[in-house]
Amino acid sequence: MTSTIPTVRLPDGQTVPCLGQGTWRMGEDTSRRGEEIAAIRYGVELGLTLIDTAEMYGDGGAEEMLGEALRGLRDKVFLVSKV
Numbered sequence: 001m002t003s004t005i006p007t008v009r010l011p012d013g014q015t016v017p018c019l020g021q022g023t024w025r026m027g028e029d030t031s032r033r034g035e036e037i038a039a040i041r042y043g044v045e046l047g048l049t050l051i052d053t054a055e056m057y058g059d060g061g062a063e064e065m066l067g068e069a070l071r072g073l074r075d076k077v078f079l080v081s082k083v
Contacts, residue, residue: 005047016078020050027061033068040069044077054082 005017021043026036040051051070053062063081070077 014078017048017050019048020052020078020080021048023051023053023062023066024057027058027063027065030061033065036065037069040066041073044070044073049077050080051077052080052082 005019007015008018009015021040023036023040027033044051051066053066055063057063058065066079070079
């Protein structure tokens with residue numbers, strides 16, 4: 001299942017969705033890891049392939065969770081991470 005989400009073309013010619021998924025507050029509670037992974041994967045399935053994270057979210061836990069969530073999907077997403 002995919003949906004049509006408006007996109008924007010970056011200066012290098014790559015196209016990314018105008019709407020993406022954020023990971024703030026993810027990776028903080030290991031008991032929610034499965035839910036968070038499922039949410040990220042479902043969002044990608046729906047076309048939310050722009051994902052924003054930062055090393056400070058969950059003290060790196062959000063990026064670790066994303067590593068698991070995006071296993072097998074990494075080539076389908078545009079991942080933005082801040083330091």
